[in-house]
Amino acid sequence: MSEKISPSKRQSIHGQWSSRLAFILAVSGSAVGLGNIWKFPYITGVNGGGAFVLVYLLCILAIGFPIMISEIMLGRRGRRNPITSMELLGREETGSGVWKFVGVIGLVAGFLILSFYSVIAGWTLNYFILASKGTFSGLLPQDVNQVFDNLNQSFSTQLIFHTIFMAVTILIIAKGIRQGLERVVKILMPALFLILMMLLFYVISEGNISEGFAFMFKPDFTKIDGSSVLAAMGHAFFTLSLGMGCVVAYGAYLPKQESIFKTTFAIIFCDTLIALVAGLVVFSIVFDNNLDPSQIAGAGLIFKTLPLAFGQMPSGVFFGSIFFILLGFAALTSAISLLEPSVAWMIERKNLSRQLSAIIMGSIIWALGLLTVLSGNELSNFTFWKGTLFDNFDHLATNILLPTSGFLFTVFAGWFMSKKSSSDELDINRKFQYKIWRFLARYVAPIAVLIIFLNAIGIY
Secondary structure, eight states, rough: OOOSSSTTTTOOOOOOOSSSHHHHHHHHHHSSHHHHHHHHHHHHHHTHHHHHHHHHHHIIIIIIHHHHHHHHHHHHHOOOOHHHHHHHHHHHHHHGGHHHHHHHHHHHHHHHHHHHHHHHHHHHHOOOOOOOOTTTTTTHHHHHHHHHHHHHOOOHHHHHHHHHHHEEEHHHHHHHHIIIHHHHHHHHHHHHHHHHHHHHHHHHHOOOOHHHHHHHHSBBGGGGGGGHHHHHHHHHHHHTTSSHHHHHHHHSSTTTTTHHHHHHHHHHHHHHHHHHHHHHHHHHHHHTTTOOOOGGHHIIIIIIIIIHHHHHTTTTTHHHHOOOOOOOHHHHHHHHHHHHHHHHHHHHHHOHHHHHHHHHHHHHHHHHHHHHHHHHHTTTTTTTTTBSSHHHHHHHIEEEEEEEEHHHHHHHHISSSSSSHHHHHHHTHHHHHHHHHIIIIIIIIHHHHHHHHHHHHTOO
């Protein structure tokens, strides 16, 4: 395909964000997902606390910063969905449309991730109801474990909440950029931050904040080794929703006059701040209830350890309820960013309405999510390669597709996009910042992502 419109005059057919703040909230919402709350605290704790945080922050600046700038720049330059933007830019910069497959890889990754992400988000909705009813009050560890096992083994319960969550996500996307995406993130992101602050004030007054702080931030450099650095590199990449097409899609709606450098720093600051505060809250609650921090990885943290803590603490019904609402908000802001790229592609490619495109793409993802629902019950014994169907979706998307697309997005921006084109988007007047980005995007970030990829598939 070809498009004769000058890149500087190209506009998105979907509209634009009303302000830089709206864009920052939207991309921050995409980045601030369940992983910030259940994964970051755990990997920080087991990898040296404050020492790991320092390494992680360096990785955010050296890897996350240049890749996010690259993806926003590509999105704004192309002004289309990730696939079409990469095809347009590929033809303009290299004379080849083969670069569209980079967008395809990112879009497929986001598609797969949302299919199982919606199921997990449905669990948080179910746990909000359980917490608000006082289900966890006074339960023993084995009882809390049984509650989670019952949910995982129940096809009908997971189906109901998976369906509710996807329906809400589809409805938001169907409303468009201003009336849907922007309006929702302007409500959910401040609400998410407010709830997190409520939990922080609670643990300061009632929880074991001193031990939680020490566990999260006291440096223990004896725990820092090669695997710790790899963990920091990997999380710096994944926590910012890079490689999924989300940032490229959102970048397509960013007004030309807005600074990509400033918005990227603001997004990274918000994402990192929320991750650190969430970790402090989680570990303060864990230590206050004399629970074992080594047993809080992944689903065990959210659906077993913390419900046990809420069941033992004063006002546990209230704080347990708002905690799961916090998770639901975080999941929703990420989910809408995962659905948007495929819907934008459907609108542009098939010339369908936004409403119909959202229903079609959302329904396909919902149907694919049924395989994740079945992985915990009827198809739990159907295993291959990395395990259940859910395990394989997770591994394929996060360990193979995301690093591949993230690597190629950055290589294209740093090596194949002309200096004239990239400087036009990034403002050549900011020479120092531009030179830093270009060096990181050409040398540091691609090598780091390649190492992450090789490590994930067991080669490095």
